[in-house]
Amino acid sequence: MGWGIPQSEGAPVTELAKPIVAVVGRPNVGKSTLVNRILGRREAVVQDQPGVTRDRVSYDANWNGREFVLVDTGGWMSDAKGMAAAIAEQAELAISMADAVLFVVDATVGTTDEDEAVVRVLRRSKKPVVLAANKVDDQRHEALAATMWNLGLGEPYPVSAMHGRGSGDLLDALLDSIPEAPREQDVEEAGPRRVAIVGKPNVGKSSLLNKLADQQRVVVSDVSGTTVDPVDEIVEVGGQVYRLIDTAGIRRRVKEASGHEYYASLRTQAAIERAEVCIMVVDASEPLTDQDLRILSSIEEAGRALVIAFNKWDLTDEERRRYLEREIERDLVAFRWAPTVNISALTGRNVDKLSKAIEAAAAGWETRISTGKLNAFLGRLAAAHPHPVRGGKQPRILFGTQAQTSPPTFALFTSGQMDATYLRFIERRLREDFGFVGSPVHVEIRAREKRKDR
Structure with missing residues (x-):
């Protein structure tokens, strides 16, 4: 790895503009093996058992200098009832979020009814x-590959995901099929700020969207997880216009989700990626769950700005609020930087206050610190709190720069590796001095190579 610094402000735009390729096909045709072959690393989970779904489903890929996102849609359970209908429904959801589709079939088996169902979609x-x-x-x-012409999808590209045979030609064809920039997202950059409403099922995400949109556009029901399709709405909140991305609830684990729920969770992840700010809706009347924390972590990992909305506030009594305070202190300590708003999506209480929180989080997310200011800060910090001596050596910060915004990412060039605890300390002090309200802050260490001529 060199010392190359990531792009500055433009980087997130590029990231959003990456074309998306959905990899679809029935179980055991080798989708995950092919994904790994394209990535050049073993990242997608591969098992002999058909229908193994995974937590991580989207991967950054690169071929001949062009970047794109691969979405591995997992296998379908072959024994599902009404197979053709189920496959059609699931494939539709996966395909709708993609710019192009890589359809994988098993040449040694030939075409099946399940393949035909996907072709129709x-x-x-x-x-x-x-x-x-x-x-x-x-x-x-x-010759077996040639029989796939009968699917009517054009030329079948013979490949061996296992051995890599033919993968270059396949990728060339794939790059020809995906759009060059600008894409829709590039146009969206100049439009209203994109805000995703996320949270586990049944916390009131759709009710919140309806309240904000002031009209019943989304199906709302007491049945957990009713909404399975993200619906974009242009709405005005507190005088500000936003593009709201409503998402289906993230299931407890993607592994446990089946059929349309599994694909809905894919869409949720895609919505987080598309958003600039995520409103994480938490049910204030119930104890916080691991599922809530997992979703918060996925927002932080995606590097999106965050607002936490404690919904159903009208259903909480004094005792519940006391417990909630303790839960926040214990479980949300890692997300103290996110602004919080207590709301009731049903009655509309405090919903207008979300606008102020969204703007604060977005401002923190887009904050840039000049190199001069940053290095003056790092100099003061190192003088007052030098890194502990480790093995007779004391690593020093030589120079720092903000590599990019959205989220603020800092590259620190150092004389040696630094402890994770010291990095957390730097992050905490960065927040104290410069704010970054509502935004993750990433600190990367670029340790200087040892000179070989000594």
Whole structure:
């Protein structure tokens, strides 16, 4: 790894503009193996058991200098009832968020009814499709790939995900099918700020969207997880205009989700990626759960600005509020930087206050510190609190720069590796001095290489 510094303000725009490719196909055709082959690293979970779904489903990929996002949609359970209908529904959700589709079939098996069901959805979607005829491990199997012409999706590309055979031609075809920038997201950059409403099922996300949009556009029901489709709404909150992305509830674990819920959780992750600010809706009347914390972590990992909305405040009594305070101190200590608003989506209480919190979080997310100011701060910090001596050596900060905003990311060039606790201390002090309300702060260490001529 070199010392190259990531791009500055432009970086998040580039990230959002990456085209999305959905990898679809029935179980055990080798989707995950092919994803790993494209990534050049073993990252997607691969198992012989059909229908293994995973927590992590989107990956950054690069081919010939072009970047794109691969979404591995997992296998479908082959014994599901009404297979063709179920596959059609699931594939539709996965495909709708993509710019292009990589459809993987098993050349050694030939086309099946399940493959045909997916083809019908692909035709309806009008998305560009690249057909990968997998498991063509040698020349003898080439003829099997040719039989896939009968799917009517154009040329089948014979590949062996296992051995890498034919993957270069496949990727060239895939790059030809995905759009060059600008994409829709680039246009959106100049539009209203994008805000995703996220949270586990049944915390009142749709009620909040309805209250903000002031009209019943989204299906709301007491049945947990009713909303399965993100619905974008342009709304005005407290005098500010936003593009609100409503998302289906993230299930307890993606592994436990089935069918449309699994794909809805994919869409949720995609909505977080698309958003600039995420409103995390928490049910204040119930104890905080691991699921709440997992969603908060995924927002932080995605580097998005965050506002926490404690909903159903009208259902909390004095005792519950006392408990909630303790839960916040204990469980949300890592997210103290996020502004919080106590709301009732049903009655509309404090909903207008969300605007102030969104603006504060967005401002923190976009904050830039000049290199001069940053190094003066680092100099004061190191003088007052030098890094502890480790193994007879004391690593020093030589120079610091803000590599990018959205979220604020700092590159510190040092004389050696630094302890994680010291990095957390630097992050805490950065927040105390410069704010960064509502935004994750990333600090990266670039340790100087030892000179070999000594």
